[in-house]
Amino acid sequence: MNKKIYLDHAATTPTKIEVVEAMLPYFTEKFGNPSSIYEFSGQNKEAIEESRELVAKAIGANEREIFFTSGGTESDNWAILGIAESYKTKGNHIITTTIEHHAVLHTCEYLEKNGYEVTYLEVDKDGLVNPDDLKDAIKETTILISIMLANNEIGTVQPIEELGAIAKASGVLFHTDAVQGVGHVPIDVNAMHIDLLSISGHKLYGPKGIGALYVRKGIKLKSFIHGGGQEKKRRGGTENVPAIVGFGKAIELAITSMEAESKRQADLRDYLIEQVLEKIPHCRINGHKEYRLPNNANFSFEFIEGESLLIMLDMKDICASSGSACTSGSLDPSHVLLGIGLPHEIAHGSLRISLGDQNTKEEMDYLIESLIVIVARLREMSPLYEDYMKKQAKIER
Amino acid sequence: MYTKKVMDHFQNPRNMGEIEDASGVGTVGNAKCGDIMRIYLDIEDEIIKDVKFKTFGCGAAVATSSMATELVKGKTVKEAMEVTNKAVMEALDGLPRAKVHCSLLAEEALQAALWDYAKKNGIVIEGLEEPKPFEEHEEEEEEF
Numbered sequence: 117m118n119k120k121i122y123l124d125h126a127a128t129t130p131t132k133i134e135v136v137e138a139m140l141p142y143f144t145e146k147f148g149n150p151s152s153i154y155e156f157s158g159q160n161k162e163a164i165e166e167s168r169e170l171v172a173k174a175i176g177a178n179e180r181e182i183f184f185t186s187g188g189t190e191s192d193n194w195a196i197l198g199i200a201e202s203y204k205t206k207g208n209h210i211i212t213t214t215i216e217h218h219a220v221l222h223t224c225e226y227l228e229k230n231g232y233e234v235t236y237l238e239v240d241k242d243g244l245v246n247p248d249d250l251k252d253a254i255k256e257t258t259i260l261i262s263i264m265l266a267n268n269e270i271g272t273v274q275p276i277e278e279l280g281a282i283a284k285a286s287g288v289l290f291h292t293d294a295v296q297g298v299g300h301v302p303i304d305v306n307a308m309h310i311d312l313l314s315i316s317g318h319k320l321y322g323p324k325g326i327g328a329l330y331v332r333k334g335i336k337l338k339s340f341i342h343g344g345g346q347e348k349k350r351r352g353g354t355e356n357v358p359a360i361v362g363f364g365k366a367i368e369l370a371i372t373s374m375e376a377e378s379k380r381q382a383d384l385r386d387y388l389i390e391q392v393l394e395k396i397p398h399c400r401i402n403g404h405k406e407y408r409l410p411n412n413a414n415f416s417f418e419f420i421e422g423e424s425l426l427i428m429l430d431m432k433d434i435c436a437s438s439g440s441a442c443t444s445g446s447l448d449p450s451h452v453l454l455g456i457g458l459p460h461e462i463a464h465g466s467l468r469i470s471l472g473d474q475n476t477k478e479e480m481d482y483l484i485e486s487l488i489v490i491v492a493r494l495r496e497m498s499p500l501y502e503d504y505m506k507k508q509a510k511i512e513r
Numbered sequence: 514m515y516t517k518k519v520m521d522h523f524q525n526p527r528n529m530g531e532i533e534d535a536s537g538v539g540t541v542g543n544a545k546c547g548d549i550m551r552i553y554l555d556i557e558d559e560i561i562k563d564v565k566f567k568t569f570g571c572g573a574a575v576a577t578s579s580m581a582t583e584l585v586k587g588k589t590v591k592e593a594m595e596v597t598n599k600a601v602m603e604a605l606d607g608l609p610r611a612k613v614h615c616s617l618l619a620e621e622a623l624q625a626a627l628w629d630y631a632k633k634n635g636i637v638i639e640g641l642e643e644p645k646p647f648e649e650h651e652e653e654e655e656e657f
């Protein structure tokens with residue numbers, strides 16, 4: 117095999133050709149500012165509205181509830197900071213979890229420094245939030261609950277409908293970061309009682325730097341980017357028309373193929389997990405067995421370190437990622453892996469594989485064969501493995 | 514992000530392995546990021562005849578252990594004392610800033626092995642300090 121095998125779709129996805137083609141005219145002939153009066157610019161306004169409808173449809177919302185942003189990070193920031201500001205007379209308490217994306221966690225930490233109180237719900241060993249914990253955490257001053265729909269590292273999908281119902285029954289607004297979920301699992305903002313929802317274009321084969329925030333009708337949300345009258349005065353700045361058009365196209369394609377693709381990818385994922393657990397000793401799967409994204413597999417290989425593993429995979433043209441301390445740049449393993457209770461040295465040997473629509477069973481076989489060799493090689497180099505083997509030998513004697 | 518030399522030593526580590534009945538063994542750990550390095554020395558007449566290493570850590574950690582072993586092989590104990598993390602980094606044409614701490618591990622492992630050798634033989638090596646004790650990892654009870 118000499119082709120690059122890309123298995124890091126949770127980091128980003130390639131932009132689909134159809135998406136790029138839909139975008140191209142908006143750079144050149146259809147370049148007009150959507151706010152201008154002349155007819156050819158007016159067409160761009162229509163193109164934006166068409167995309168808005170496609171995004172709304174993907175999550176069962178009304179198009180008037182969709183606001184375009186620069187991506188998942190801005191949507192998360194806007195939802196949390198905006199609600200904190202708009203509802204501060206009602207209270208100053210926010211509930212979230214320990215395994216959120218940094219776009220949520222760091223925003224919450226910022227609010228804590230500014231007089232807000234944040235409860236970080238712990239998750240169980242599979243990464244699930246306990247609905248009873250949420251119930252217990254809600255108090256008089258709670259103004260927002262923010263719980264991600266699907267985790268970007270371990271792929272665990274939360275019981276969002278149940279959590280949303282709890283929020284609704286308590287009269288607290290419910291935000292979910294659905295960046296990893298949209299296009300992979302069915303989402304309906306009404307059935308799931310979601311008030312605000314973050315989406316990102318580049319995780320669903322659209323362009324980078326574009327996303328959306330769904331805001332349920334009737335919710336007061338202070339604007340975050342102040343400027344012109346775009347996005348109903350709630351998000352200023354000349355619209356990124358090519359990206360909005362591409363995002364609309366990408367989400368349409370993702371929803372159309374979701375049922376078949378998620379089944380196909382889940383089958384590949386299950387095959388991969390089964391083979392790796394069977395063929396490589398001292399290995400575990402992180403995240404929930406059943407409630408997990410169809411394209412995510414997260415392993416921990418004992419006695420080895422993730423960055424070394426990634427470099428060796430890269431030498432075999434395989435692109436993946438790890439939550440190891442050595443890859444984090446901060447000397448700490450991923451907060452998600454620590455959040456599900458993994459000890460440091462097990463978090464160290466983690467490997468995230470996230471599949472996409474081009475991956476094949478042959479590629480899984482190549483990955484499995486490569487992993488067997490690489491893990492064995494790294495264990496041969498590992499003082500921890502040496503100690504373990506010596507201990508085993510002593511026990512056997 | 515790594516230099517060619519680092520990648521070369523990562524891909525083809527020199528002196529990886531163990532020495533049975535080594536003259537000195539040093540194991541050090543970076544408590545923070547959890548990486549562990551072990552160096553074995555075979556010393557005869559104050560000369561390092563053979564050296565091996567094992568490393569649980571990133572690409573830079575593997576490469577610095579490999580380079581450190583190359584730098585001390587065939588040298589005297591005194592010369593080995595001059596192999597600092599800076600010397601190892603220079604020999605590798607540099608490391609990314611976030612990876613400098615990994616090279617410290619190589620220096621510490623080497624000195625811990627020399628300390629072990631000195632202690633076993635009741636000698637004093639000038640300038641050598643006792644390494645921090647290394648706690649062994651608790652065995653995981655959980656089944657994998």
Ligand SMILES: Cc1ncc(COP(=O)(O)O)c(C=O)c1O
Pocket residue numbers: 126127186187188189190192217219264266267268293295296316317318325326327
């Ligand atoms: C769960 C989650 N939220 C938010 C983001 C940020 O999205 P973006 O890269 O569009 O800012 C990501 C992407 O890394 C993510 O995985």
Ligand code: FES
Pocket residue numbers: 441442443546548569570571572573574612615
């Ligand atoms: S050994 Fe952990 S960062 Fe180098």
